[in-house]
Amino acid sequence: MHTLYWILIFLGTFFIMEFNAWFTHKYVMHGFLWSLHKDHHHKDHDSWFERNDAFFIFYAIVSMTCWYIWNFHDVWYCLPIGLGIMAYGLAYFIVHDIFIHQRFKWLRNIDNKYARGVRRAHKIHHKHLGKHKGENFGMLIVPLKYFK
Template identity: 80%
Template sequence: MNIVYWALVFFGTFFFMEFMAWFTHKYIMHGFLWHLHRDHHNKDHDSWFERNDAFFIFYAIVSIVCFYLWSYEDVWFCLPIGLGILAYGIAYFVVHDIFIHQRFKMFRNANNWYARGIRRAHKIHHKHLGKEDGENFGMLIVPFKYFQK
């Protein structure tokens, strides 16, 4: 029975992170921390790193704290929470930074309906270079209107 609880917490955390990505992007990145996110929409430097990368650090710290609480304080549910955050972070990095923005030159030739939908949705968001008017949605789950055959 413990494995069922563990799996529920892990997958619940993973899917909750999709909401957190949407919420953080809409109200924090395009809100009071726009100065960190702005260079993601309008690159104003020559560095491979962006100020926007600081947001990864926040979620990494939350995940690390969960691993600490599981390991040293014996809080069992912190392990699946920490792993759920980590798994979502890896998925987000692969889809957003590698696949969409090509920060590493991989998956260039992916051309199935899901790949086209993700690219189309992200292009619509990035057509707005300013703080306002950017359409917001999660990174892995986007509205069906972007998926055309």
């Protein structure tokens, strides 16, 4: 039974992170921390890194804190939570930074209905250069209209 709970908590955390990413993107990145996210919409720098990259640090700290609590305080469910956050971060990096924005020249030839829908939704998101009037703030789950 313990293994089932572990798996359910891991998967639940992973899927909750999609909502967290949507919420953070819409209300924090396009809200009071637009100053950090703006360079992701406006390439006003020559660096490979963006100020926007700082957002991953927050979730990395939360994930590492869960690992710490599991390891040093023996709170078993903190490990699947920390791993779920880390797995979502890895998925985000692969889909957003590598597949969509091609920060590394990998995964360029992926062409299926899901991949096209995710790319379309993100392209529409970047069509809005300002802080307001944006759409498609999620990453892995996007509206069905982009799959047609």
